Amino acid sequence: MIEAVENHMPEVIVVDEIGTEQEAYAARTIAERGVTLVATAHGNTLDNLIMNPTLSDLVGGIQAVTLSDEEARRRHTQKTVLERKSPPTFDVVVEIQDKRTFVLHDDVSSVVDLMLREQTPQPEIRVRKEEGGIEVVQSSNREFLEDNQRDVGSSRPSFGLAPPPPGHEPMEGVRIFPYSISRNRLERAIRTLGVSARIVRHWDEADLVLTLKGLVKKGRANFEQMHQRNVPVVTLKANTVAQLQKFLKQYFRISELSTEELALREAEEAIRRVLGNGRPIDLAPQAPEIRRVQHELAEKMSVRSRSVGLEPYRHLRIYK
Numbered sequence: 283m284i285e286a287v288e289n290h291m292p293e294v295i296v297v298d299e300i301g302t303e304q305e306a307y308a309a310r311t312i313a314e315r316g317v318t319l320v321a322t323a324h325g326n327t328l329d330n331l332i333m334n335p336t337l338s339d340l341v342g343g344i345q346a347v348t349l350s351d352e353e354a355r356r357r358h359t360q361k362t363v364l365e366r367k368s369p370p371t372f373d374v375v376v377e378i379q380d381k382r383t384f385v386l387h388d389d390v391s392s393v394v395d396l397m398l399r400e401q402t403p404q405p406e407i408r409v410r411k412e413e414g415g416i417e418v419v420q421s422s423n424r425e426f427l428e429d430n431q432r433d434v435g436s437s438r439p440s441f442g443l444a445p446p447p448p449g450h451e452p453m454e455g456v457r458i459f460p461y462s463i464s465r466n467r468l469e470r471a472i473r474t475l476g477v478s479a480r481i482v483r484h485w486d487e488a489d490l491v492l493t494l495k496g497l498v499k500k501g502r503a504n505f506e507q508m509h510q511r512n513v514p515v516v517t518l519k520a521n522t523v524a525q526l527q528k529f530l531k532q533y534f535r536i537s538e539l540s541t542e543e544l545a546l547r548e549a550e551e552a553i554r555r556v557l558g559n560g561r562p563i564d565l566a567p568q569a570p571e572i573r574r575v576q577h578e579l580a581e582k583m584s585v586r587s588r589s590v591g592l593e594p595y596r597h598l599r600i601y602k
Contacts, residue, residue, distance in 0.1 A: 283308045287315055297321035306339045310371045319372070328375050328387055330521070332397060333464050341375070341394050343367035346483055362483070364398045364465075366391070382410045397466065399561075404590060419592060455479045456533075459488035461504070462497055463521055470566070471526035474548045477534045490514040492529070494521060523566050542572055549576045552600045553583045562601035567591070573598055 283305075286292065300306055300323040313319050323340060325331045331341050338344050345367045354361045370390040377385035386406040387393045393403045407420040455478025460468050465481055472479050482488050491508055495517040498505055508515055516533075518525045527544065545568050552563040565576065573589055576598050580587035587598050 284311055287312055287317055292317060294318045294320065299324060300337065300340065303336050303339075306337050306371070310339060313371045321372070326379075327377050327385075328390075328393065329397065329464055329466075331375075332394060333460075333462055333521075335462075339368075340371045341366075341390055342370040344398070366394050366398065370394065377405075384408045384410075407592065420590075457482045457487060457489045459483075459485040459491045461485065461491050461493040463492050463494070463518070463526070467521065467523045468492070468526050470548065471523055471530055473551050474523075474544055475527060475530050475534070476547070477530050479530070479534075485513060486511065488513060490516055492516050492518065492526075494518055541568075542575060545572045545576060546579060549579050549598070549600070550583075553580060553585050556585055556600050556602060557583075560602050562599055564590070565598045565600065567595045567597040570596075 283295065283297065286295065295312055295317055297305070297309060297319070298321070300309055300321050309319060309321060323331060323337055325334060325337065328341065331337050332344060343366065344364055347363055347365045349361050349363060351361070373388075373390055375387040375390050375393075377387075379385060384407070386408060387403070388406065393405070396403045404420070406418060409417050409419050411417055458468065458479055459482050468481060472481075485491050485504065485508060491513055493505075493515060498515065498517050505515060516529060518529060545565070548565055552565055555561075556563055568576065573596070577587050577589075580598070580600055585600055585602055587600050589596055590599050591597055
C-alpha cells in the first residue's frame, strides 16, 4: 500500500479488512501523507477496536500512563490510567450493526477519550428504509462530546477498580488480566457484583486471564506462554457484561441474583459516582419494566435519568 502511494500518488485508497499490525501501520502512514483512506477492519464495534492490541492504533492507540501523586489527587483517580497515544488514523468510524442499521462516530478522538474515561458516547444511528431513504433515529450528542474533550485532563479511568465509597478500603483480591475483553465492561461487572477482584496491566501479573474462546482456538503465542507459566486462561463466549457477570458469580460462588437486583446494584453504583463527580453515566441495556424501577431509584436518590437508544439496546443515562 505504501508503494502505491509513493509510485502513483493516488487521491483515495480503499482497503478491505485491515487485520494485522503491519496493515494498521501502513494505514497510518498513508493517512499521514494526506491520502484519503477508506477501509474496513476486523471488529464489530469501536469498543472492540480499542481493546484489540493489534488494531487499536487505528483509533489512536492506548497506553498506560503513571501520574504523579499530585495529579492523581487532582483527577480523583488512581496513579495508573489509560490514555490515547496519538491522533486516530480515521476521523470517522461507522459500525455496521446489520444490513440496514449503521452507527456513526463522527469525532473518533473525542469518542475514544470518552470511552477511556468510562463514559458511554451517544453516536448517531442511521437506518436505511425499505424505499431506499435514510432515517436518523438517534442524533449524536456533540455538545456532550465537546464538553468532555475540553475536560479531557480532569479525570481518567484507572486499571483497577473505581475509587471505593468513603470509609471503605480499596479491594485487592483476585488479579484479572482481560485479553481482548473490554476493561470497562469487566470493571462494571466487578462493581455491580461487589466481588474482591482487580484488573492488572500485564498477564504475568495476573492470577487468571479472561479472553474469548475464538482467540484461544487460533493458537496465539501468548497463550502458550501463559500455559508454560501455569497462568489459568478462562474463555468466554462473548465480550458482554452478562457473560462477565456469569463468570464472576461462578468463580466467587456468590448466590444467584435476579436481573432486577443486578440492575439496581448497577444503578446505585452509577448514582454514587454521578453524585461524586457530576458526570453522566450510561447503564447497561435493560427491559422496559427494569428501566422503570431504575428511574424510580434515580428519582429517590435525587438525580435525573432518561432512557436513550433503541431496543434492544435502550438503557438509562444517569446525570445531575
